[in-house]
Amino acid sequence: AQTVTQSQPEMSVQEAETVTLSCTYDTSESDYYLFWYKQPPSRQMILVIRQEAYKQQNATENRFSVNFQKAAKSFSLKISDSQLGDAAMYFCAYCTSGTYKYIFGTGTRLKVLA
Amino acid sequence: GAGVSQSPSNKVTEKGKDVELRCDPISGHTALYWYRQSLGQGLEFLIYFQGNSAPDKSGLPSDRFSAERTGGSVSTLTIQRTQQEDSAVYLCASSLTSENEQFFGPGTRLTVL
Numbered sequence: 001a002q003t004v005t006q007s008q009p010e011m012s013v014q015e016a017e018t019v020t021l022s023c024t025y026d027t028s029e030s031d032y033y034l035f036w037y038k039q040p041p042s043r044q045m046i047l048v049i050r051q052e053a054y055k056q057q058n059a060t061e062n063r064f065s066v067n068f069q070k071a072a073k074s075f076s077l078k079i080s081d082s083q084l085g086d087a088a089m090y091f092c093a094y095c096t097s098g099t100y101k102y103i104f105g106t107g108t109r110l111k112v113l114a
Numbered sequence: 115g116a117g118v119s120q121s122p123s124n125k126v127t128e129k130g131k132d133v134e135l136r137c138d139p140i141s142g143h144t145a146l147y148w149y150r151q152s153l154g155q156g157l158e159f160l161i162y163f164q165g166n167s168a169p170d171k172s173g174l175p176s177d178r179f180s181a182e183r184t185g186g187s188v189s190t191l192t193i194q195r196t197q198q199e200d201s202a203v204y205l206c207a208s209s210l211t212s213e214n215e216q217f218f219g220p221g222t223r224l225t226v227l
Contacts, residue, residue, distance in 0.1 A: 043220050099212070100170075
């Protein structure tokens, strides 16, 4: 069975600084997707970034980028130039290609300090 | 177009009562999912709908939980004889097909006293 582990329950970052959130996963599949979702206090889960396992290039979306290490089964999220609006719970998720079931980690609460 | 909507936003009920939670997916999305998010936990998969059928109910925690989807659109999650451990945020998501990105609603926070 697939698992997703987020070992940092809470992280803090100074505004305008860079922070990295960790995620590791376990799977025997070779083709899958990985996601980072943001959940602000409004509870609405918002997709931040998505990575296809077959792609070697790390995904980037503006200030958000990932470090995808397939052999190590690691998928960390880097947030550059942190903003107050980045404060939220961040969830890492896994989905085997061709299936629908997302496996979520337990989340990391990110605090942004002014 | 409009995103996924859920109602009510918050629900407080007494132990033993039945509750119904509603999800309106994005128009045209054939796949619909229910998740439960307990305090300090990630999202726990409950059930998946493709159209009106539910090929995967494996995540429903007990027979007190049931769900239906009508007209390939609105879905209702029903919890009978609620227990305090049912207190959680219930999130609904929909996707164009089962292999596309899931879009989430804002959730219903259920509190069982």
